[in-house]
Amino acid sequence: MERDVDLLIVGAGPTGLFAAYYAGFREMNVAVVDALPEPGGQVTAMYPEKMIFDVAGFPAVRGRDLVNGLVEQAAQFKPTYLLGQQARTCESTEDGLRVGLADGSSITTKAVLITAGMGEFNPRPLPAGDGWLGRGMVHFVPVLAEHAGQHVVIVGGGDSAFDWALALHPIAASVKIVHRRANFRAHAATVRQVRELGVEIITDAEVLALRGEPLSEVDVKVKGGDARTLPAQAVVAALGFTADLGPIESWGLELDHRAVLVDSTMKTKLDRIYAAGDVAQYPGKVKLIATGFGEAATAVNNIAVALNPSAHLFPGHSSDGS
Numbered sequence: 001m002e003r004d005v006d007l008l009i010v011g012a013g014p015t016g017l018f019a020a021y022y023a024g025f026r027e028m029n030v031a032v033v034d035a036l037p038e039p040g041g042q043v044t045a046m047y048p049e050k051m052i053f054d055v056a057g058f059p060a061v062r063g064r065d066l067v068n069g070l071v072e073q074a075a076q077f078k079p080t081y082l083l084g085q086q087a088r089t090c091e092s093t094e095d096g097l098r099v100g101l102a103d104g105s106s107i108t109t110k111a112v113l114i115t116a117g118m119g120e121f122n123p124r125p126l127p128a129g130d131g132w133l134g135r136g137m138v139h140f141v142p143v144l145a146e147h148a149g150q151h152v153v154i155v156g157g158g159d160s161a162f163d164w165a166l167a168l169h170p171i172a173a174s175v176k177i178v179h180r181r182a183n184f185r186a187h188a189a190t191v192r193q194v195r196e197l198g199v200e201i202i203t204d205a206e207v208l209a210l211r212g213e214p215l216s217e218v219d220v221k222v223k224g225g226d227a228r229t230l231p232a233q234a235v236v237a238a239l240g241f242t243a244d245l246g247p248i249e250s251w252g253l254e255l256d257h258r259a260v261l262v263d264s265t266m267k268t269k270l271d272r273i274y275a276a277g278d279v280a281q282y283p284g285k286v287k288l289i290a291t292g293f294g295e296a297a298t299a300v301n302n303i304a305v306a307l308n309p310s311a312h313l314f315p316g317h318s319s320d321g322s
Helices: 014-025 041-046 063-075 159-168 188-196 246-251 289-307
Strands: 002-010 030-034 080-083 087-093 096-101 106-114 120-123 151-155 174-178 200-202 205-212 215-222 227-231 234-237 241-244 259-261 273-275
Touching: 002 014, 002 096, 002 289, 014 030, 014 041, 014 063, 014 106, 014 289, 030 106, 041 063, 087 246, 106 289, 151 159, 151 227, 159 174, 159 188, 174 205, 215 234, 273 289
Parallel strands: 002 030, 002 106, 030 080, 106 273, 151 174, 151 234, 174 200
Antiparallel strands: 087 096, 096 106, 120 241, 205 215, 215 227
C-alpha cells in the first residue's frame, strides 16, 4: 500500500505535532509516522503526568494535557497518523521522496521533516529486575492511579526518579528512592522538594532482589551496611535510557552523535529533508520544547517555499483573516 502526501513528518512528539498543525495551516497534506503507539513521543511514554514549566503561555502544564492540546490543534487540518510504525528507508523519486515503513508499505512525499527527538529509546535495565517487567516492575508511570495505595520503590537518581516520587507521594502508601550513589543527577530544587515531603532516600545502595508473587518485597544492600527488606508492590526502574536514530542513520544525513545537522532553514544536507526539535543540531542549539516549536514553524515555512517558489516564506499570522 502506498500513500501520497505533501509532507511526511517522522516523529509524533510535541515538535512533530506542532509541525503537523503548521503544515496544515500552510495548506499541505500531512502524514505523521512514529514507532510509538500513541502521539506525544517521549512526553507520553516517559512523563505524561509530569508538570512542564518551560512552554510559553503556561505557568505549568501536565505532559498529557500538552499533548492532547497539540493533537487537538493539529486535528483541524486532519493529518494522517501512522502510529506504531517505523520509518526505515528513504529514497529519491522523480518529484520527491519515497519512505518505506516497517510493515512493507510506503509513502511518497514531496518533503520529509524529521522530528524524532532523541530517536528510538530503550530503558536501561535493572539487573535484579530481570524477568519482573510487567510483574510489578515498570520503567515509566503513564497512569499514576494504578499505584494508589501501593508501597513504591523508585530506583535511580535522575530527574525522572524524583519527578515520579513527587507525583506518587500523595497517592501511594509509601515512596522510597534507592540510588547507587550519594549524588543525584536530578535538579537540586526537585531533590529538595522530595526531601521536604519526607520521602526516604537510600543512597550508596543497590537492589539485590525482587520477591513475592505478586511482588511484595525488595531487598536492598547499602554499601558497608546490612541488607534491608522494603515493602513494595511496585518498583519503578528509572535508570535512564539509551537512544539512537535507528534506520534514519542509514539515510545519508550528516550526523553529530544522535543529532542531524541542519542549516538556518532547518534543512539537512539532503534535498527535501529537514529536521526540527531535539533531533536537529546547529551552533548554539538549546534543547527545549519551546525551541522545537519555533524550529517546526521555520522548517515548514521553508519547505513551503521549496515546494512552491512562488509561495511567501512568511504567510502572515494564523490569527489573520478569521
